[in-house]
Amino acid sequence: MTAKPSKHEPLPEPKRKLPMASQTPALARHPQDGWTFADPYPMSERYVRMFHAIITILCPPPPAPLTEDMVTRIERHVRGFMMYMHPLAARGLWLSFILLDWAPRLLFMSTKRVSQMERSQADRVLARFASSRWMPIRLLVVGIRGSVLSAYFDTDEVHQRLNYKPIAFMRQRIELRHDLLSESALAAQ
Amino acid sequence: MTVLAHEDYAEDQSFEADVVVVGTGAGGAAAGAALAEAGHHVMFVEEGSYHPTSSFNPYTTQSVPRLYRDASATMIVGRTPIPYVEGRCVGGSTVINGGMAYRPPERVLADWERITRSSDMGVTGLDEVFQEVEHTISANYQSEVSVGEDSRLMEAGAKKMGWHYTTNRRNQSACVGANNCALGCPTGAKQSTLVSYLPRAFARGADCLTEVRVEQLWIEGGRCVGIIGRSINPQTRKADRKVRVRARAVIVACGAVQTPLLLQKHKLGRRSGQLGKNFLCHPNAKVLAVYPHQVDGYKGVSQNTQIREFHEDGLLFAENFVAPGILAAYLPFHGSRAWELMSRYENMVISGVLVEDSTSGSVSRTMLGMPLVRYDLTNLDHQRFKRGVKLLASMHFELGAEMVVLPFTNQHIAYTRDDLDKIDELQTDVNTLELFTVHLMGTARMGSDPATSVVNLSGEVWDLPGCYVADASLFPTAIGVNPQVTIMALATRIGRRLELSARAA
Numbered sequence: 001m002t003a004k005p006s007k008h009e010p011l012p013e014p015k016r017k018l019p020m021a022s023q024t025p026a027l028a029r030h031p032q033d034g035w036t037f038a039d040p041y042p043m044s045e046r047y048v049r050m051f052h053a054i055i056t057i058l059c060p061p062p063p064a065p066l067t068e069d070m071v072t073r074i075e076r077h078v079r080g081f082m083m084y085m086h087p088l089a090a091r092g093l094w095l096s097f098i099l100l101d102w103a104p105r106l107l108f109m110s111t112k113r114v115s116q117m118e119r120s121q122a123d124r125v126l127a128r129f130a131s132s133r134w135m136p137i138r139l140l141v142v143g144i145r146g147s148v149l150s151a152y153f154d155t156d157e158v159h160q161r162l163n164y165k166p167i168a169f170m171r172q173r174i175e176l177r178h179d180l181l182s183e184s185a186l187a188a189q
Numbered sequence: 190m191t192v193l194a195h196e197d198y199a200e201d202q203s204f205e206a207d208v209v210v211v212g213t214g215a216g217g218a219a220a221g222a223a224l225a226e227a228g229h230h231v232m233f234v235e236e237g238s239y240h241p242t243s244s245f246n247p248y249t250t251q252s253v254p255r256l257y258r259d260a261s262a263t264m265i266v267g268r269t270p271i272p273y274v275e276g277r278c279v280g281g282s283t284v285i286n287g288g289m290a291y292r293p294p295e296r297v298l299a300d301w302e303r304i305t306r307s308s309d310m311g312v313t314g315l316d317e318v319f320q321e322v323e324h325t326i327s328a329n330y331q332s333e334v335s336v337g338e339d340s341r342l343m344e345a346g347a348k349k350m351g352w353h354y355t356t357n358r359r360n361q362s363a364c365v366g367a368n369n370c371a372l373g374c375p376t377g378a379k380q381s382t383l384v385s386y387l388p389r390a391f392a393r394g395a396d397c398l399t400e401v402r403v404e405q406l407w408i409e410g411g412r413c414v415g416i417i418g419r420s421i422n423p424q425t426r427k428a429d430r431k432v433r434v435r436a437r438a439v440i441v442a443c444g445a446v447q448t449p450l451l452l453q454k455h456k457l458g459r460r461s462g463q464l465g466k467n468f469l470c471h472p473n474a475k476v477l478a479v480y481p482h483q484v485d486g487y488k489g490v491s492q493n494t495q496i497r498e499f500h501e502d503g504l505l506f507a508e509n510f511v512a513p514g515i516l517a518a519y520l521p522f523h524g525s526r527a528w529e530l531m532s533r534y535e536n537m538v539i540s541g542v543l544v545e546d547s548t549s550g551s552v553s554r555t556m557l558g559m560p561l562v563r564y565d566l567t568n569l570d571h572q573r574f575k576r577g578v579k580l581l582a583s584m585h586f587e588l589g590a591e592m593v594v595l596p597f598t599n600q601h602i603a604y605t606r607d608d609l610d611k612i613d614e615l616q617t618d619v620n621t622l623e624l625f626t627v628h629l630m631g632t633a634r635m636g637s638d639p640a641t642s643v644v645n646l647s648g649e650v651w652d653l654p655g656c657y658v659a660d661a662s663l664f665p666t667a668i669g670v671n672p673q674v675t676i677m678a679l680a681t682r683i684g685r686r687l688e689l690s691a692r693a694a
Contacts, residue, residue: 036423037254039424064532081250081254084257127522130521141523149520149527150250150514152517153531154250154514162513162532163534164535170247170375176365
């Protein structure tokens with residue numbers, strides 16, 4: 001392989017300043033870290049509705065928190081994740097959603113698709129797939145379940161119910177470290 | 190220091206440097222820092238973005254896509270499939286690892302000395318560079334204030350069972366146990382390369398091109414003279430701008446999966462046939478215990494303790510508490526059963542069994558450019574996992590755990606020790622084992638003979654002068670412990686040797 005030699009050019013001025021490892025005790029995303037979330041993986045309205053139905057079945061029912069807004073956020077997050085996957089993996093996951101939805105009909109288990117079933121029936125079907133002896137069927141559920149539940153258990157509503165308060169804890173730890181470092185700097189002086 | 194991103198590049202952008210380093214993780218950063226400190230103009234090229242310490246937070250949905258390769262949707266195929274994770278950000282996997290700072294056991298280094306036929310690769314030969322690395326990343330023990338209840342429980346369990354355990358040396362400076370290692374340390378205490386090696390390199394004039402995926406090496410007259418890649422638009426994720434860097438030497442440090450993938454594109458390593466072979470991964474199995482009392486595992490450092498009683502048999506036990514968003518990705522249930530289990534989050538201890546590989550797999554390039562990583566667990570390792578899970582779960586029951594979630598698809602819950610006795614009876618098929626891994630090693634092995642290795646003892650690819658490898662793919666065998674210190678040590682040495690040969694030239 002050959003390519004034509006490059007002409008030496010000076011580095012361009014960066015368009016944004018990216019500070020190194022500042023000790024800013026803020027937990028919010030750094031305003032200058034340059035992070036832009038990718039647009040969600042493209043899906044038609046029809047598939048989005050199907051996806052919402054599957055999310056609702058996979059997520060815990062009441063008394064666990066689950067609102068329409070949470071379902072939409074989970075859908076957005078999963079579709080966002082898909083943009084960071086290898087395009088083939090993202091396409092594979094997308095096909096898994098469709099296959100999982102159609103699996104009960106394809107396997108002659110029901111006349112309904114998963115997204116059309118009552119929760120209790122869908123629950124049983126998914127649990128059966130998840131413990132299937134046939135690995136591709138098992139993996140079909142595992143990948144989708146993992147991505148949906150990961151997004152669900154990452155919401156503030158769920159954190160609150162789990163008594164998981166990471167932000168307050170981290171803030172306190174950042175301050176503690178700041179104090180420790182100040183103390184050791186004073187001692188060194 | 191200049192850190193550039195997608196928006197800074199022209200449609201067809203060219204750069205020049207003394208050395209271009211592909212990757213900014215444990216290997217790339219250490220090799221690059223050694224060269225920058227020797228006065229060379231180093232240019233790092235990183236596929237991920239640059240995220241400073243202040244941007245790290247506990248949200249999986251925000252952190253995983255920006256810090257992990259392919260948003261962690263990466264899988265080893267074989268008997269049984271194993272999900273794996275790698276970092277993809279400035280700092281690489283050191284930003285998301287547990288921060289263990291272990292040297293390989295002496296028996297491993299003795300093996301390396303024998304295999305490579307070089308005393309430089311033995312215990313004595315590597316001692317000095319290990320010391321230097323440990324100093325740079327501040328390898329030391331945790332302070333009392335940083336240790337969490339889950340670590341204390343593991344320690345108590347080891348004592349009760351009469352097992353040998355050690356407290357871990359970790360790459361940290363004044364760690365206060367924020368327990369966000371897997372999503373980026375928000376206090377800056379974990380000495381990932383983002384806050385250790387890279388600032389040193391930047392202070393000596395190194396530059397970093399972020400959001401550039403290296404697609405091929407630039408080869409002229411049989412010599413590697415640079416890299417050619419494309420920059421990824423962060424909004425659309427399309428690689429739409431061409432970026433080239435011409436340099437006197439190229440260091441490839443993309444990890445044990447991506448490094449062979451890049452080299453295979455140029456059909457290198459043919460003489461030995463070893464490129465992409467010898468893939469090692471220290472598979473792990475999760476053992477999750479639920480206690481009747483509050484543990485609050487997220488309050489305190491992850492992995493303060495390792496149980497090493499069975500290390501000689503290739504088994505290590507450790508705790509590793511993670512955010513609910515990460516844990517949920519591996520839950521064996523959905524719906525109300527998932528909630529039932531996760532609502533006990535504050536009572537959980539998440540521990541794991543790590544097995545030292547007794548076999549190896551391979552990495553190859555598929556037609557569509559996706560890596561195919563193959564690894565078949567041996568019967569010996571299957572037995573080791575069964576034994577390890579049984580022992581670790583027994584320890585939790587001995588400490589009073591109410592139930593233990595096991596890593597078997599056909600046997601997920603154990604309520605008593607008697608349930609553990611069924612493991613041998615039920616676990617006859619390796620495909621029912623649920624594993625994951627984070628330690629990927631050994632696909633471009635180092636050696637002194639081009640017939641049996643991919644790179645020489647200076648890290649240079651035997652059949653491509655000017656191209657060096659400096660990451661975990663160099664390992665001749667599995668090391669049985671967390672690999673970052675070993676990667677940094679080998680990479681530092683490769684950087685130094687390259688510097689010396691450049692000076693001599």
